[in-house]
Amino acid sequence: MNQFASKVATTESSNRASKASAKGKAELIRKPLSALVAAGLIFLMVFGHPQWFGTWPMEILRLFGFLCVFAGVLGRILCTLYIGGRKNRELYQSGIYSFCRNPLYFFSFVGLTGICLLTQSLALTLLACSLFLILYNRVIVSEEHKLLRMFPIEFPIYQKNVPRFWPCGRPQLPSQVLSVDTGIFIRSLTEVLWFLASIIFVEFTIHARAIGLIPSLFSWF
DSSP: OHHHHHHHHHHHHHHHHHHHHOOOHHHHHHHHHHHHHHHHHHHHHHHEEETTTTSHHHHHHHHHHHHHHHHHHHHHHHHHHHHTTTTTTSOOOSBGGGTOSOHHHHHHHHHHHHHHHHTTOHHHHHHHHHHHHHHHHHHHHHHHHHHHHHOTTHHHHHHHHSOSSSOOSOOBOOOOOOOOOHHHHHHHHHHHHHHHHHHHHHHHHHHHHHTTSSOOOEEEO
């Protein structure tokens, strides 16, 4: 009986893995398109001078930006602790995944917002956030179609009870023991290092522009 149950579980796991391997168009172009958008935003950040740079409202936003970056980093690490090694094998619905259905993307959005606020450019922040939401909305929809095929019973219930992207209410974070794939966790740590490296890059760019190493090609808000 145990052998039969084991075979059934193995078959279900293999079926889910095959369904998970079929990526939609939005998922396939996500990384190259993200890289292209990032390159454009970096150009605007480096050579554009914010008109309100250095004013006290912008300094407050800059401090808020630091908080957003660190919140994004901690949020992404927490997501990996919950889902690391279990993605596409089970539908995780507790912990940070009771906060919203896509907390990894949400905290990436928070981190990106923080990085843009460090530049003290409202125009860059609005542009970057808008492009992120447009691009990743298509990715999320594509991934949800895949999850619906993999978990036809559980996912509609989860979809009904938990918001897609914008959190609603407080997450349920009960005390529990989690098993984590160390390889995935370490890779996640290297990914969040990009957020911290971005802080250094933004600060270097600001000082380089101030001493004339980098020219200001245009001015914007």
